[in-house]
Amino acid sequence: MFNLRIINKKMNMELQKFIKQQLGINEVEPEEALKIVSEKMQDMDNALTQLKCLQVELQKEVDKKQRDIDKQYFSNCFIELKRLNLDALQEIGDDYISVGVKLSEKLSIWLERDNTGLYYLLESNDNSEKLTPEAIQIFKNFFCYKNVEEDKKGFQIWVYVENEDNAQIYLKEFCEIMNENATLIQ
DSSP states (O other), rough: TTTTSSSHHHHHHHHHHHHHHHOOOSSSOOOHHHHHHHHHHHHHHHHHHHHHHHHHHHHHHHHHHHHHHHHHHHHHHHHHHHHTTEEEEEEOSSSSEEEEEEEESSSSEEEEEEETTTEEEEESSSSSOOOHHHHHHHHHHHHHHOOOEEESSEEEEEESSOGGGHHHHHHHHHHHHHHTHHHHHH
């Protein structure tokens, strides 16, 4: 802990010896050595601050590139759902992007990506009506995931996607199953 273990002591002593040599403070009075070390620490802090700023800028570029990829993916998915004559929906927000299908007047399924990841979301279109137990059961049976989550009010159920490559296929297949069970989900 804190690199104070016996095994690290020799290495730390060698590292400090190397630093003293590099800073040229082996033969310097302690006050002058402290001043040099303090200045170098300030330089290192400044460099670390600049590295953190650079990291933030690079992350923005990576996020923008991923957002562009996501927009294209969700746009293609929307087109495919429309081609299948499904009541396709698409939403692009500041911090999320999604494509979905309106299954009935009361129910929609979404494939959505936000800062938490990619997931399927089954939700009530009317915030005054909860999902039917039948719709919840079909969702749970279809996705067979252990990490299915539900909101406490009963208006939504979701599951995170483990394999993004097949996400669009599963969305279409789920819609087919829900259409086959249309009388149960009304």
